[in-house]
Amino acid sequence: MSPALPAGDPVPEDGSLPATAAEGAADRALAMYLHVPFCRVRCGYCDFTTYTAEELGGAGSGSSRAGYAAVAAREVEMSGRVLADAGLPARPVSTVFVGGGTPTLLPSGDLVGLLGAVDRVHGLAPDAEVTTEANPDSVTPASLAELAAGGFTRVSFGMQSSVPHVLATLDRTHDPARVPDVVRWAREAGLQVSLDLIYGAPGESRADWRASLEAALACAPDHVSAYALVVEPGTRMAGQVRRGELALPEQDDLAAKYEDADALLTAAGMSWYEVSNWAARPDARCRHNVSYWRGDDWWGVGPGAHSHVGGVRWWNVKHPGAYSARLVSGRSPAHAREVLDDEARLVERVLLGVRLAEGLPVDELPPAGRALLPGTVADGLVREPAEVPGTDGAARVVLTDRGRLLADGVVRRLLGW
Structure with a gap:
């Protein structure tokens, strides 16, 4: 399970923000992050706020996939009231990112409906970037076409590796041979494509890593993210490492793999714009993440989601049942917050x-x-x-x-x- 939430200051039950949050808001973009906390399988390295069906129990807990979009839409509605009451100017949302978990375990219609709630409450900028994460085994041509028709512009596939033994170590369940197919389906639907890769898994050689990079590039993605594996305390993989069942690579190995990534991606015409991210063109950069890095405002919807508005940061309760109960009773789902000095x-x-x-x-x-x-x-x-x-x-x-x-x-x- 993911770690406990950090401590912080209490949050008013209505989620209201201090007046300082509005200072300078007209010069900041507004982004929305929509968290979908469901996965079929929990990966051993993952410490995100995610749950399998077995961990959540029955639908009566208020945490079922079937009812999740309607509950999350309540927080979208709340975001509009809270920002307006704090005196922030009305701003159309410039980027929306749906992450998880595996967002595409929800029906595409639910994801489109959540995007519609954002548009109804805040409005979407005419050129809004709208991304969803997806596992390669969680989409079909029809589901991707429905997302594109509903306003999504971009899909980020969790490829991680093309090497079966590396995927097995990471507890990834998709067939790597499926990645070119899902990229093609996304392109046919009119979506930009990002591929997410992880290097430094136990047992991964440099040849394995280069094979994954070459397989990703063969798909001609618009964007590639390449992150070094970080084994967080409390995860299943951390236990395996502690018991000596898995051995993590040396720092020199990770550095060499980063250099391999930069060399191959650059040779293919991609340019780095952030330490772990490369884009085929300036318009293929992930504008949502750039918004984070530039210190814009964003509201995170969903269990465990974090938000930041005008120097106020808060984070939601983690369990979908507790999250749902708070929203249904009209209370903010925020667990705690801090005002940054x-x-x-x-x-x-x-x-x-x-x-x-x-x-x-x-x-x-x-x-x-x-x-x-x-x-x-x-x-x-x-x-x-x-x-x-x-x-x-x-x-x-x-x-x-x-x-x-x-x-x-x-x-x-x-x-x-």
Whole structure:
């Protein structure tokens, strides 16, 4: 099971926000994240808020798949009231991301209905990006066509690997031979396609990883995400590692696999725009994730979902039954929240902004970080600050290739830690 929720300050039962949340809102985009907490099988490495049918019990618990979309739509309605009551200006939603879990375990009509609720409450921007995650074994040509007809523009398939023994270690159940088919079906429906990959699974060789990259590229995706496996405490895989049943790779192996990913994806014409993400074209970047990295506002709907509006961050109760009960009784499903102070907001701005290919304006670094900048340049971790085409004209800090491998350490240095 996923870990306990963090502690925080109490949230009013109506979910109301402090007046400070409205400050500067006109300059921030509004995004929506819709969480679908259902999976057929729990992967051993996963610590997300997800549940199998066996874990949830009967439909009478208020947590059934059949009734989930209607319950989640109540939170969408609540988001409209809360933002308006806090004095935030009406803003159309620029991006919607449906994640999980496996969102496409719900009927496509339910997902389209949830998107309709977002449009009814907030409105969708004319060029809104609307993405759903999907497992390759959870879609059909008909379901993808229904999503596209209902307003979805993009699908992100959890490919993870093309190598059967790696998929087995990760507890992934799909047949890797199905990936080219689902990509083709999505394209025929008019959807952009992203493929999500994971490297560093126990027992994965560099040849295995390169085979997965080549298989992904053979599908000509619009976008690829490649993340190093992180084994979180409390997961089944963490127990296997602790007992010596699985051995995790060395850091040098992970670095080599990242370099393999960047080399192969770049050679195929894709460009990195965030440390773990590559796009075939600028318009294929995941605008929803960019919204997170730039510090925009987003409302997370669903059990365990996190939200951030104007420096206020909150997170929902995790169990679908408790989530449903709160909304049905007219209460906010939020478990707790925190109001970020200036220091915390600065840390997040540097942490997230430095990971982008566009970098971070030098004048947004704290004084201690600016003082350490020449040495960071000399160590080959960031480029000499300069203007980045397409940005605001300010001199920016941009990671070098070596700096991307050591991004967390670079961030600590730029914060003066």
